[in-house]
Amino acid sequence: MIAAVTNGRRYAWDDWLLGLWRSLVSGGAGAVVSSVQVSIKDPKDWGFHSWNTLELIASTFLITGIIHMAVFLQTHPAPEPIKETA
Numbered sequence: 001m002i003a004a005v006t007n008g009r010r011y012a013w014d015d016w017l018l019g020l021w022r023s024l025v026s027g028g029a030g031a032v033v034s035s036v037q038v039s040i041k042d043p044k045d046w047g048f049h050s051w052n053t054l055e056l057i058a059s060t061f062l063i064t065g066i067i068h069m070a071v072f073l074q075t076h077p078a079p080e081p082i083k084e085t086a
Helices: 002-010 013-041 052-076
Strands: none
Touching: 013 052
């Protein structure tokens, strides 16, 4: 157990987790924009006052965020080792 913790400290976990979080948020931001477009096109059924719109925003945010996280994990499957300077 101690060896695993010691080995884990050699990697830039904070940068990797930040990248994972950013990919979720950037994917979700696109979902919010597209949901606003639906509200503009059909305000009667999908207005900002409707729970349908909030459900659409939440579900689309989650789905596109997960897709962007998967793309991030495809390009960065694990944290990079911390580069030691001399």
